[in-house]
Amino acid sequence: MKMQSKELTGxxxxxxxANVSIGTVDRVIHNRKGVSVQTREKINAIIExxxxxxxxxxxxxxxxxxxxxxxxxxxxxxxxxxxxxxLNGAMQAEAELxxxxxxxxxxxxDLDSEKSFVNAGKLLLKSGPDGILLAPSFVEESLLxxxxxxxxxxxxxxxxxxxxxxxxxxxxxxxxYQSGRLAAQLISLSAPPAGHVLVVNISTNFEEDHHLKxxxxxxxxxxxxxxxxxxxxxxxIGKTKSxxxxxxxxxxxxxxxxxxxxxxxNSRVSVVAKILQKxxxxxxxxxxxxxxxxxxxxxxxHIACLICQRPQEQGYVGAMALxxxxxxxxxxxxxxxxxxxxxxxxxxKFYKS
Amino acid sequence: MKMQSKELTGxxxxxxxANVSIGTVDRVIHNRKGVSVQTREKINAIIExxxxxxxxxxxxxxxxxxxxxxxxxxxxxxxxxxxxxxLNGAMQAEAELxxxxxxxxxxxxDLDSEKSFVNAGKLLLKSGPDGILLAPSFVEESLLxxxxxxxxxxxxxxxxxxxxxxxxxxxxxxxxYQSGRLAAQLISLSAPPAGHVLVVNISTNFEEDHHLKxxxxxxxxxxxxxxxxxxxxxxxIGKTKSxxxxxxxxxxxxxxxxxxxxxxxNSRVSVVAKILQKxxxxxxxxxxxxxxxxxxxxxxxHIACLICQRPQEQGYVGAMALxxxxxxxxxxxxxxxxxxxxxxxxxxKFYKS
DNA sequence: CTGAAAGCGCTTACAG
DNA sequence: CTGAAAGCGCTTACAG
Numbered sequence: 001m002k003m004q005s006k007e008l009t010g011x012x013x014x015x016x017x018a019n020v021s022i023g024t025v026d027r028v029i030h031n032r033k034g035v036s037v038q039t040r041e042k043i044n045a046i047i048e049x050x051x052x053x054x055x056x057x058x059x060x061x062x063x064x065x066x067x068x069x070x071x072x073x074x075x076x077x078x079x080x081x082x083x084x085x086x087l088n089g090a091m092q093a094e095a096e097l098x099x100x101x102x103x104x105x106x107x108x109x110d111l112d113s114e115k116s117f118v119n120a121g122k123l124l125l126k127s128g129p130d131g132i133l134l135a136p137s138f139v140e141e142s143l144l145x146x147x148x149x150x151x152x153x154x155x156x157x158x159x160x161x162x163x164x165x166x167x168x169x170x171x172x173x174x175x176x177y178q179s180g181r182l183a184a185q186l187i188s189l190s191a192p193p194a195g196h197v198l199v200v201n202i203s204t205n206f207e208e209d210h211h212l213k214x215x216x217x218x219x220x221x222x223x224x225x226x227x228x229x230x231x232x233x234x235x236x237i238g239k240t241k242s243x244x245x246x247x248x249x250x251x252x253x254x255x256x257x258x259x260x261x262x263x264x265x266n267s268r269v270s271v272v273a274k275i276l277q278k279x280x281x282x283x284x285x286x287x288x289x290x291x292x293x294x295x296x297x298x299x300x301x302h303i304a305c306l307i308c309q310r311p312q313e314q315g316y317v318g319a320m321a322l323x324x325x326x327x328x329x330x331x332x333x334x335x336x337x338x339x340x341x342x343x344x345x346x347x348x349k350f351y352k353s
Numbered sequence: 354m355k356m357q358s359k360e361l362t363g364x365x366x367x368x369x370x371a372n373v374s375i376g377t378v379d380r381v382i383h384n385r386k387g388v389s390v391q392t393r394e395k396i397n398a399i400i401e402x403x404x405x406x407x408x409x410x411x412x413x414x415x416x417x418x419x420x421x422x423x424x425x426x427x428x429x430x431x432x433x434x435x436x437x438x439x440l441n442g443a444m445q446a447e448a449e450l451x452x453x454x455x456x457x458x459x460x461x462x463d464l465d466s467e468k469s470f471v472n473a474g475k476l477l478l479k480s481g482p483d484g485i486l487l488a489p490s491f492v493e494e495s496l497l498x499x500x501x502x503x504x505x506x507x508x509x510x511x512x513x514x515x516x517x518x519x520x521x522x523x524x525x526x527x528x529x530y531q532s533g534r535l536a537a538q539l540i541s542l543s544a545p546p547a548g549h550v551l552v553v554n555i556s557t558n559f560e561e562d563h564h565l566k567x568x569x570x571x572x573x574x575x576x577x578x579x580x581x582x583x584x585x586x587x588x589x590i591g592k593t594k595s596x597x598x599x600x601x602x603x604x605x606x607x608x609x610x611x612x613x614x615x616x617x618x619n620s621r622v623s624v625v626a627k628i629l630q631k632x633x634x635x636x637x638x639x640x641x642x643x644x645x646x647x648x649x650x651x652x653x654x655h656i657a658c659l660i661c662q663r664p665q666e667q668g669y670v671g672a673m674a675l676x677x678x679x680x681x682x683x684x685x686x687x688x689x690x691x692x693x694x695x696x697x698x699x700x701x702k703f704y705k706s
Numbered sequence: 707c708t709g710a711a712a713g714c715g716c717t718t719a720c721a722g
Numbered sequence: 723c724t725g726a727a728a729g730c731g732c733t734t735a736c737a738g
Contacts, residue, residue: 009715010715010716011715011716011717012715012716020724020725021724021725021726022715022716022717022725022726023717023718023724023725023726024723024724024725026716026717026718027723027724029716030717033723034723034724035723035724036723036724039723039724053452054715054716055414055452055714055715055716056452056716057410057413057414057452057453057714057715057716058414058714058715058716058717058730059715059716059717060410060716060730061408061410061411061414061714061715061716061717061729061730061731061732062715062716062717062718062729062730063716063717063718063730064717064718064729064730065717099406099408099409099410100410175703178699178700178702178703179700181699182697182699182700184699185697185698185699186697189542189543189657190542190543222699304542337703338703339694339700339703339704339705340699340700340703341692341694341695341700342694342695342697342700344535344538344539344542344695345538346531346534346535346537346538346575346693347531347535347692347693347694347695349531350528350531350690350691350692350693351692352692362731363731363732364731364732364733365731365732373708373709374708374709374710375709375710375731375732375733376708376709376710376733376734377707377708377709379732379733379734380707380708382732383733386707387707387708388707388708389707389708392707392708407731407732408730408731408732409732410730410731410732411714411730411731411732411733412731412732412733413714413732414713414714414715414716414730414731414732414733415713415714415731415732415733415734416714416732416733416734417713417714417733417734418733
């Protein structure tokens with residue numbers, strides 16, 4: 001490690017060249033007012049010429065800026081531990097950013113309660129954050145919240161689901177249609193050519209329904225384009241309890257024994273796997289998400305593969321995008337689609353969600 | 354953004370409590386000598402008690418430390434653009450770390466020339482780096498180089514291939530055996546049950562041969578364990594020219610028309626795809642790496658899927674590991690295996706290698 | 707073995 | 723509109 005050569009650089013050098021004090025240079029750099037147009041232009045010219053980049057570390061140190069990020073996502077529930085991954089990602093960012101004066105607060109809500117979402121939003125607003133990482137699980141409530149946030153001018157990054165109507169800094173998450181197409185391709189590669197295919201949507205939540213249908217669209221579109229002979233059924237199950245699913249599923253499978261592949265459009269695929277296992281059905285099963293339950297059936301072979309869109313990375317990248325924006329280190333893309341990963345028994349051990 | 358509350362903290366507070374100067378505190382923090390055991394212990398106790406974490410930004414600023422990282426990897430060749438990805442990853446790290454006083458130098462060598470590797474190593478050593486990111490493509494030459502590096506006590510991170518005999522800070526790259534298993538699983542899921550399988554190793558390089566064989570081991574082991582009936586042939590091609598490959602491949606395919614799937618054990622899979630396309634063969638083809646040529650045949654359907662181990666991330670993570678080590682921000686794991694990604698026509702557009 | 711002072715490259719009041 | 727000074731939390735010579 002060697003020391004830097006010692007020439008005049010930075011604000012000091014700019015000040016010298018412009019014949020002003022470093023205070024004035026600072027004002028120009030940060031576009032603060034109270035500088036004559038003349039000097040401002042002169043200084044800006046020098047900044048251009050020197051291709052000056054302020055030393056972020058020094059400015060952070062001097063300003064003692066403390067940035068507060070609010071993370072608002074669903075609570076990890078007993079039903080699914082999906083949300084622990086985005087949380088982990090955010091906490092990983094927290095650990096890295098602590099030393100740069102970034103503090104995180106967390107606001108959790110229940111996925112089955114709009115009220116809890118509204119409440120979390122209230123607390124979040126009251127905490128007065130400088131940036132917000134939000135999973136907008138309820139559309140109406142989220143739009144209301146975004147209206148209030150907008151007045152304060154606080155930047156928001158969405159993860160997991162987008163809200164195109166709202167003005168966000170960025171959306172970081174899946175592109176649903178394409179992941180449905182991928183599921184279809186995997187089935188088309190692996191399932192017997194003449195077999196029928198069953199799409200299973202398991203959801204009690206209106207918003208989620210909407211997402212599942214988007215995946216199903218991609219799924220069906222793939223088969224239409226490739227003109228393979230698969231007949232596709234859809235089964236909607238509005239209850240998530242295991243035995244409700246069981247009877248509905250068995251009905252369909254009994255009615256059409258030609259069904260050779262099942263696509264479960266969300267992370268509930270382990271429920272279906274359990275039923276197939278119980279009834280010794282050999283069916284190519286594919287679903288979503290790197291969850292403990294799902295991995296179990298991946299291991300036993302009842303789930304052939306899982307599609308996963310890096311929930312942890314969503315949390316991490318989302319938090320980092322806010323940090324970079326607030327510290328003027330760079331602007332994120334408006335939309336960042338996560339890679340669509342395929343997880344099987346032979347690669348899940350190396351996967352880092 | 355709000356200002357931090359103003360209490361005495363940091364070295365100043367420790368000095369006050371220990372009744373010493375901050376200079377002495379600094380000596381203890383960095384384990385420099387010239388401090389009596391007494392005061393050292395006293396200060397350490399206070400550091401413990403306060404759970405003191407030095408402000409990295411301040412220390413970076415004050416020390417004006419400039420860290421120089423050397424990146425030594427193969428040149429991107431006309432034959433394959435694989436190495437542009439690790440390079441991109443390193444350059445991404447470079448962009449992020451510039452502001453923290455980290456400088457990168459690059460040393461490229463030719464994959465078909467041990468001499469160029471040795472030469473790159475010499476230049477690297479002469480440049481006197483503080484950390485080294487190395488792709489140790491030639492084992493003997495790499496061991497020699499590591500011997501010299503060791504004397505200087507400079508930390509090295511390997512990417513792409515490990516060199517277990519050498520002492521490195523970390524290895525970041527693929528686990529070959531498991532990726533072979535995954536290839537086998539994908540074939541076993543998709544190819545006709547009774548079909549034969551062909552493994553194609555295309556390589557002119559002794560070291561690479563070794564790696565390809567490791568993949569083949571995993572590949573064969575999978576089939577042995579799952580006891581499927583596939584008969585497996587292996588074709589070694591010691592030349593990489595397209596027409597050498599063509600005649601050898603066609604021979605095998607003509608001799609055994611039952612071959613329904615081909616596993617190319619490296620990124621040369623596009624060469625095979627081209628031949629299959631030319632001769633209108635419908636064979637399930639799988640290979641390695643997110644390269645332009647390969648993506649072309651993925652798009653046309655002649656390659657079913659590609660296995661990819663995030664070369665860009667290897668470069669990025671490797672460089673960041675060195676940075677974190679040198680700035681005492683954390684130690685990397687000794688071995689970091691990359692996820693084994695599956696790329697198909699339906700997900701490659703969202704892939705970020 | 708230890709301390710006092712200067713300085714890293716910025717920002718922040720405060721004074722004019 | 724502008725400048726001079728103090729300070730962010732460390733590190734680095736230098737003096738003793």
